[in-house]
Amino acid sequence: MIVDCATYQNGRRVAAPEDLSDALAQARSCGDPSAFLWLGLFEPEPDEFDLVAREFGLHPLAVEDAVSAHQRPKMEHYKGSTFLVFKTLLEADPHHPLQLGEISVFLGENFVITVRHGSANPLSGVRHRVEGDPGLLEHGPSTVLYAVADSIVDTYTTYAQLMQDSIDQLETEVFSPVRGDYGGPIYSLKRNAIVFARAVMPLVMPTKALVAGEEDRVAKESQPYFRDVADHVLRATDAAREWNELLDHMLDSDRSRVSVQQNDDMRRISAWAAILAVPTAIAGIYGMNFDDMPELHYHYSYYIVLGVMATSCVVLYVLLKRAKWL
Structure with a gap:
């Protein structure tokens, strides 16, 4: 379903026609090169999104990926638009199984479309944030891409800190004199680390490309903002690699300790x-x-x-x- 649809001109939100074609035409003909239409959808039905795809000229392959979800994080270039996929975290507690949602972004000339699957990272707060910064809105539709990406990777940073605290605590317990069964907790954290890595690691190359200016649809004024996003992604990726290695060592140590205790x-x-x-x-x-x-x-x-x-x-x-x- 359509959550919100708005046109932005000269760094502020303006009234837009209800018809998508008229709203897009308004953004393109208003005389402001940074004007754009932002259409936000939540778990749209195929028929509903087909109408949107026809109005904006979206590529069928990208449309299929956006509707079905369950895609690998990526950035793909099509005629008329750039398609990006981000994974969102549906669980904030590292001790519970980590599930992933998804946000897809279509970035085109004078328009940006966001498609959200899952309850994580509602974009209403992102919309309020960019609407409160007229200077940022003047960078065009790439402003929305930055704000969405920044909101998502901030949750990665928060989860990474909680995950690190949980691993440190478990490591202390594993090597303490107190006997216990730590195989289950170690495996649970390792599973979450793997799921987290699937969400973060594929974003390294796309964020580097955005920083390097390899995407023509991203305004040059927006490129410095993506450095912060890329830095958060790299740090989260490094953390995920370290967790896997550390948890492997902890699991081996726990097995060795159990064997010694049995002896x-x-x-x-x-x-x-x-x-x-x-x-x-x-x-x-x-x-x-x-x-x-x-x-x-x-x-x-x-x-x-x-x-x-x-x-x-x-x-x-x-x-x-x-x-x-x-």
Whole structure:
């Protein structure tokens, strides 16, 4: 559905006709080269977006990608427009499974179209932000592209900080003396790190191209603004790589620690089994019910046997304790 449609001239929002063709014609004929039409849509139906595509001359392949979503972040050039895809983060807590939404942007002559899928990053705040900065609006439709990209990558930065804090906390717990099962939490964070990397890493080349001025539809005045976007993307990409490596090491360390703990447990069990084996063997000997066992008739036999059992157990305990098996 159409969320908002507005025309901008001379750095401010102006009343626009309801018909898209008339609104676009108004932006192109007003005499202001920076004037543009911004059409915002939320999860449009194919029939609805086909009408928009015909009015603005959008390429069918880009239209299909924008409607179906589930695209890889990218920037593609078509006749009449440039198509960009950004992934949005639907979950802010690193301890919960990370799901991705999507925002597509069509950048053309005197128009920009945004298509949002998912509840993350509503663009009403972005629209209010650019409308409050007339100087920025005078850069044309690339202003909207910058504002949308900046809003999205800011969420990457916020999530990256929360993710780093969670990993640091888990790392402290993994290497603490307290025993616990950390395989599940490590795997959960690693999965989120992989999903995050899928959203961020493909944006490195497109943002570099925007900064370098390789996109003709981006005003030269807007290019310096994209440096901040590119810097945030690079930092988020570096963080994602570091997380994967660190979590791999943590998982290996946790497995090694579990193996060591299991070995320690087996040594303790073996040590106690050895201690209990002596009185068990003695009791087994005297429990065979032979008639000819002279010591059974000795007055102090019972006490002597108990003493031998106790002494053997104490000696074995001391020896195993010194060997750090107990």
